[in-house]
Amino acid sequence: MKWSEISIHTTNEAVEPISNILYEAGASGIVIEDSFELYKERKDQFGEIYELDPHDYPDEGVIMKAYLPVNSFLGETVEEIKQAINNLILFNIDIGKNKVTISEVHEEEWATAWKKYYHPVKISSKFTIVPTWEEYEPVKTDELIIELDPGMAFGTGTHPTTVMSIQALERTVKPGDFVIDVGTGSGVLSIAAALLQADEVLALDLDEIAVQSAKLNVKLNKVDAKVTVKQNNLLDGINQKANIIVGNLLAEIILRFTNDAHALLKDGGYFITSGIINQKRKEVEDALLQAGFTIEETLVMEDWITFIAKK
Numbered sequence: 521m522k523w524s525e526i527s528i529h530t531t532n533e534a535v536e537p538i539s540n541i542l543y544e545a546g547a548s549g550i551v552i553e554d555s556f557e558l559y560k561e562r563k564d565q566f567g568e569i570y571e572l573d574p575h576d577y578p579d580e581g582v583i584m585k586a587y588l589p590v591n592s593f594l595g596e597t598v599e600e601i602k603q604a605i606n607n608l609i610l611f612n613i614d615i616g617k618n619k620v621t622i623s624e625v626h627e628e629e630w631a632t633a634w635k636k637y638y639h640p641v642k643i644s645s646k647f648t649i650v651p652t653w654e655e656y657e658p659v660k661t662d663e664l665i666i667e668l669d670p671g672m673a674f675g676t677g678t679h680p681t682t683v684m685s686i687q688a689l690e691r692t693v694k695p696g697d698f699v700i701d702v703g704t705g706s707g708v709l710s711i712a713a714a715l716l717q718a719d720e721v722l723a724l725d726l727d728e729i730a731v732q733s734a735k736l737n738v739k740l741n742k743v744d745a746k747v748t749v750k751q752n753n754l755l756d757g758i759n760q761k762a763n764i765i766v767g768n769l770l771a772e773i774i775l776r777f778t779n780d781a782h783a784l785l786k787d788g789g790y791f792i793t794s795g796i797i798n799q800k801r802k803e804v805e806d807a808l809l810q811a812g813f814t815i816e817e818t819l820v821m822e823d824w825i826t827f828i829a830k831k
């Protein structure tokens with residue numbers, strides 16, 4: 521598959537709204553090169569000070585890079601992104617130079633572009649995500665480690681929607697549970713559920729590349745005895761009743777399977793929905809209530825919402 525890199529030179533203030541615009545437009549990942557990063561003193565995990573390469577960073581402001589698949593809609597998607605960024609001025613957001621450039625990247629470059637920005641991250645009280653190419657010694661004996669090679673699939677584990685999904689799983693998964701992960705991407709949520717002692721996990725994704733990536737990561741984390749990865753559209757054709765269904769997908773997609781999720785859950789089971797941008801909060805909440813769920817908890821991070829709904 522060919523990918524197109526869209527690069528936007530903007531300001532720190534605009535990073536969050538532009539991230540939302542890019543994710544809404546279907547970007548699979550965003551890299552942020554912030555000039556400010558260069559001047560921060562940083563230490564590696566052994567306490568050594570290290571420096572970043574100035575060539576990777578802009579002199580001022582922030583360069584955001586996102587990756588979009590090259591398809592027949594690419595031109596329109598880019599135009600919509602540009603338009604949405606220009607509209608930020610109406611909300612008094614400084615968009616700085618607003619220089620937008622497009623270039624084509626090949627699959628391999630895309631996969632490695634991530635690597636230099638991606639280090640072990642503690643994302644909750646229990647979990648630390650460690651990229652496969654980094655050495656990491658657990659700080660605490662009960663720390664749960666997820667090793668990930670996100671490759672081409674969404675799910676470095678550090679996006680707010682993923683972090684909140686994992687926090688929601690920590691609060692709901694019980695030993696012996698059967699968990700379904702809709703839109704598994706790199707497999708990160710399925711691996712988390714297995715490490716939280718779920719008995720059986722079904723990881724589903726429509727995208728063949730995500731399925732391959734999830735299979736690889738599931739093996740890497742030695743949870744392949746519990747986790748089955750399958751190419752599937754949402755919950756189509758699945759009929760084994762679950763204790764938990766988790767879906768980190770855009771609101772529009774969640775709305776398509778709230779009723780199916782309700783039907784497929786055991787009584788007292790949880791439907792965890794993430795990936796909901798704040799503007800869509802009410803719409804998803806209404807659909808969950810309409811399907812027969814009660815909202816047990818709402819998590820908020822930056823501009824994103826995660827619901828823990830109970831049947």
Ligand SMILES: C[S@@+](CC[C@H](N)C(=O)[O-])C[C@H]1O[C@@H](n2cnc3c(N)ncnc32)[C@H](O)[C@@H]1O
Binds near residue numbers: 673727
């Ligand atoms: C935002 S990513 C979430 C990845 C990962 N679960 C995480 O939390 O980091 C959404 C994933 O849903 C998948 N997806 C989108 N539409 C889908 C559908 N109709 N059925 C199954 N998966 C779908 C995408 O391929 C993508 O891997």
